Amino acid sequence: MEETFTAGIRPGGLTEGREIRILICHILSELGEPMSFDEMTESILTDGTANYFEFADALSELRDTGCVVAIKTDSGINKYTITEKGRAVAMTISGDLPLSVQEKSAENARNIIQRRRIEKENLVSISKTEDGYMIHVRVTDIGTDLMELSLFMPTMEQALAAKEKFLSNPTGAYAKVLAALAGEF
Numbered sequence: 001m002e003e004t005f006t007a008g009i010r011p012g013g014l015t016e017g018r019e020i021r022i023l024i025c026h027i028l029s030e031l032g033e034p035m036s037f038d039e040m041t042e043s044i045l046t047d048g049t050a051n052y053f054e055f056a057d058a059l060s061e062l063r064d065t066g067c068v069v070a071i072k073t074d075s076g077i078n079k080y081t082i083t084e085k086g087r088a089v090a091m092t093i094s095g096d097l098p099l100s101v102q103e104k105s106a107e108n109a110r111n112i113i114q115r116r117r118i119e120k121e122n123l124v125s126i127s128k129t130e131d132g133y134m135i136h137v138r139v140t141d142i143g144t145d146l147m148e149l150s151l152f153m154p155t156m157e158q159a160l161a162a163k164e165k166f167l168s169n170p171t172g173a174y175a176k177v178l179a180a181l182a183g184e185f
Contacts, residue, residue, distance in 0.1 A: 014050045014101065020058035022093055023049070023105055025067055025082060029090035030106040031113065034071055034079035039116065043109035049101060062086065115167070122170040126159045133159040137166055139174050147174055 014020050027043060028035065035043070040059065044050050050058075059080070062068045067086030070078040082090070094102060123138040132154040139147040153159040166173050 014054075014097075017054060017058050017061065019097060020044075020050050020054055021062055021067070022089065022097055023101065024055075024058055024062055025086045025090035026094040026097065026102055027105055027109045028068060028080065028082035029087050029094075030102075031109050033113065034081040035109065035113070036077050036079050039109070039112050040080065043112050044105055046108055047104060049105055118167055118170060122167065124163045124166060126153075126156070126163060135159045135162050135166075137173075139170060147177060149177065 014023060023044065024040065027040065037059070041052065041055060044055055045052055059068070063070065063080075065085075066083055067089055068080045068082055070080055073079055121140050123136075123140065125136045127134050127136065129152070132152055133156055135151050135153055137147070137149045137151070138145055151162065153162055
């Protein structure tokens, strides 16, 4: 039976609070922008790098020691940013972590931040209809929206797949719709 502190951790993952604190500092330093608790959790736990409880304890300790600070955004979400003290930790002892763990977690963090930006700029919702589902897509811009489109999907699985496909490349989807409507297909 797995112990609580190692549950869900892949072989080669981090089990010590010190390692997880170093990793959090490394990610925030590497990323160069604040992350919410959920974004950090996802970047570290997605591939089994650490356990949730150990991660939460490590973040709390970093906050208590002044290595990270929480900043409340306009939308009321706390985002954590690294301090100079935390940056020094990342630069000084991040070599104590396996390079593969550092790179994978930083890549996860970059992908999560990129996905959040895409979701903020490209609104997608799904609504139930009498005989299926409608997926509503809106590509926003600084001024007038670039595109607003609704498509019927017979099943929720198809609607979710279409949503994911769109969010994986909204610029490409917009370009293809534009080309099709302009007669370039």
